[in-house]
Amino acid sequence: MSETCSHPPGVLFWFRHDLRLHDQVALHEAVRRARRCGGWLLPVFVHDATQDRPTTWGFPRTHPRRLAWRAQALHDLEGQLLALGSTLWQCHGDPAQRLRELVTQLGHPEVVCEDIAAPEEQAVVRTLREAGVSVFTVWQSSLLEPGSLPFAPEAVPDTFTVYRQLIEKASVRAPTPLPVPTHLPPSPPVDGIRSGACTMQSDTASVGAPPVSGPGAATGNGDPRSAFPSHEPEFHGGERAALAYLRRYCERGLPHRYKATRNGLMGVDYSSKWSPWLSTGALSARQAWAAIQSFEHERGASDSTYWLWFELLWRDHFRWLHWKYGTALYRPGGIKGGASPSHDAQAFERWCRGQTGHAFIDAGMRELASTGYLSNRMRQNVASYLIHELQGDWRAGAAWFESQLLDHDVYSNQGNWLYLSGRGTDPRGGRRFNPDKQAGDYDADGAYRRCWADVAR
Template sequence: MSTVLLWLRNDLRLHDQSALHAACGLGAQHLLPVVCLPDVRQTTPWGFARIGPHRRAWVASTIQNLLQPLLDKRSQLLILNQPAAAALPTLARAVGASTIVCEKIAAPEEQAEVQALRAAGLQVHTVWHGSLLHPDQLPWPVQQLPRVFTPFRQAVEQAELQPAAPLAPPSTLPPWPASVPAHDLHGQAEALAAFAGAPPRADARSAFPYLQGGLHGGEAAALAHLAQYLARSLPHSYKRTRNGLMGLDYSSKWSPWLATGALSPRQALAQLRQFEAEHGASDGSYWLWFELLWRDYFRFLHLQHGRALYRARGLGAARATPHDDERFAAWCAGQTGQPLVDAAMRELAATGYLSNRLRQVAASYLIHDLACDWRAGAAWFKSQLLDYDAYSNQGNWLYIAGRGTDPQGGRRFDPVKQAATYDPDGSYQRLWGTA
């Protein structure tokens, strides 16, 4: 085996990079790291772009900031402006490779990409490394995953399960093959810039003002953000502030880097545990572990149910899924007439970010008050959120819609009551022009 392709997906980092270690462990003479840019022209069934400007800018920043770390390891990153199913078989033939190593992603579209590559005659080794715990660590086979999160969490904690220690980056990497086609190398910077598009205008109101200060995509910024969050002892206040609506520090803001894989969840937890060892554990630091376990649960739920999570009925019995295009368009534009919901949707459109509390409120309003298809809302969040994560996005929308794992059969959040509780003086609604 002379050349192995390392196809980077949602794991754009060198620390705790199991796929990278697996690729190096195959003993190939050459290693070719490659990333395939999504097609920005694709639209959803509801007529809007599948990947919007904020997410494009964040992913592009992440890719750009992976170039130098690879150069430091005497390697490079090949950026292809084509879908993987079309680009990688052609590339493999050009460099004499038959093997691809990549992250395993248990979502239908991502699984279809791997199946297409295998159908093209390539050997694809997939590596699971997007969660804290490995599926093999669980107290039961993943197909017997508890239907509800709480029993899952309790079993994990009673068994005192802990993730493996994060892997250090390899000290060196096998060199690039000399046979990389020149046309693939030409115009990489231009392709990435075209994918990113014009930088979205900075909005000083944003709770996550990305591409400003230290809030850039990529591994270095992720680890720096994690370090400063811990250095300021913010885990201790996390449970108390996590339902905030404005500002950077009410929540950890780890999610944008976790979503692209620039930050490994095992690395985040390892440093959180070190923080607890030095400064003491608290309700707040425990709640960060709690949220990371929710993130794991949604991943294992995909391993258990796969494509069923993307049906209109989800995991429930078949039932009507109403939809109204005009009401949905008003929701997307922040023009429903409901002040808190409209403020939230305006923040999302302007910044690509939204607090977890408001994601729940907005989703609930679309489903339960406007009687629109939950899948349309999930697709809108997928397009708009710079921290979009397939597992958590799908899992949370199913939960609110009562078509997933919620034991209460869905959650309706009264936006008036939510505003009175979390925005009692209307400051958030005034900030986004709806009060």
């Protein structure tokens, strides 16, 4: 006797920041629920119209370059779904409204999606549920499982060092990443869906994203100086390119160099460069770490491979802090409260344009504006300069990074800006970098400053 189904025989799977098929915990759950009732599965992605609006600071919330990067991931995802006999239904508009429309027209199936512990993303799910839509969320963006932690996620230690020590003392391990599904349930009869804002075609231009002409479509102007050359085929935004890059990264032995080179400013190989794919979910953190574990098994562990684990723990920590503090992380005073920070709009504008007058800082801001990428070392420097030297509002800086960065991640971006401003969980009350000393330490010969002295070069 078959299991009783509480919903119509079908599941709407909503892709969010998880544009991949490997290690797709939420998708596996959606498939299980669809098959339980012998039903269909409809994969959906909604191009959120709120991302097209200007910020309160007067610039677009999302740069076209980042939209194009995401469009590449969607293009690749759609191709893989088609190979499995499925498709990707793309919509443009308010996610809650579009999903309500689809659910109504499909007979009120259940919606399954990944869980995102950030206020705007939580609000969409809450709106759907208040409208009577059944939404089942699955947590999957972290390296570690919430249930494997030696504390509840909402009780995570505020200090990273204490958190890391507890994780390592308890010998917590990342789960093995899930394989790509070999079969998917059939699609529903979509002919009856009446929504001019939705399409099954891979014509992303029709749903508000930049057009993608193929796997090698560029995301920017192809600046040859970029440390993340997203205009090159090897750096395509799709899942298959991400996995191929991860494989080459290990084959070249680069994990053994990471700790020594991670503070570099120029070139591709100084850091892992996983973050742009992690940001869209084209690569999962667990898949990346599984590759490093295989590398260690073949070539031995080192301080550098440990440091990759260390950095992934940092990434997780910012996720658990969102779980713990939620909207408090978005207040002007951060989790510590207090008055709104001061802000000099003209100084902020000069900072955005790379015209502060400090050659090291201006080089970083010009690289960001030209390529959508910036090394971790430079991100800390330019953020510190805005907050502490220009007395700028950390929220304006966080918004500029969100707009510009290919690898914007809501958890890490908010967490890092709070950390540097002293309004987060750092017990030392903020981090102020001396830009002259930093330039001497990391750009002693001035090569980086010369490289970005003229952004139009």
